[in-house]
Amino acid sequence: QVQLVESGGGLVQAGGSLRLSCAASGRTSTRFTMAWFRQAPGKEREFVAAVTRTGYKYYADSVKGRVTISGNNAKDAVYLQMDSLNSEDTAVYYCAASQSIITSSIRTSSQYAYWGQGTQVTVSS
Numbered sequence: 711q712v713q714l715v716e717s718g719g720g721l722v723q724a725g726g727s728l729r730l731s732c733a734a735s736g737r738t739s740t741r742f743t744m745a746w747f748r749q750a751p752g753k754e755r756e757f758v759a760a761v762t763r764t765g766y767k768y769y770a771d772s773v774k775g776r777v778t779i780s781g782n783n784a785k786d787a788v789y790l791q792m793d794s795l796n797s798e799d800t801a802v803y804y805c806a807a808s809q810s811i812i813t814s815s816i817r818t819s820s821q822y823a824y825w826g827q828g829t830q831v832t833v834s835s
Contacts, residue, residue: 714734719831740784744761744785744807758770763785
């Protein structure tokens with residue numbers, strides 16, 4: 711129903727920056743909550759950032775101050791600007807979308823119905 715495609719990942723040195731993009735197509739909605747998650751090998755998928763239909767933004771404590779999420783009103787594009795990257799940021803980053811989510815569950819991956827294939831981010835030291 712909804713397709714999400716991430717791009718912008720790659721290899722970056724510690725302290726560098728990267729901007730990830732997510733293009734949404736299909737039955738998108740302005741009511742969508744859009745989010746970014748990441749997963750490193752051997753670790754559980756974790757929340758990174760989210761933006762609601764009203765524009766309110768949420769961030770994980772581990773990235774707050776270094777990451778900015780943004781999108782458009784149509785929710786067909788969402789971005790993740792990452793600065794001051796370190797080795798702990800190395801992971802596959804996934805774009806996700808949900809139209810039926812409550813604030814208390816916004817950081818829970820199982821609450822998102824739509825997912826992209828992911829884009830690899832590798833931070834070298």
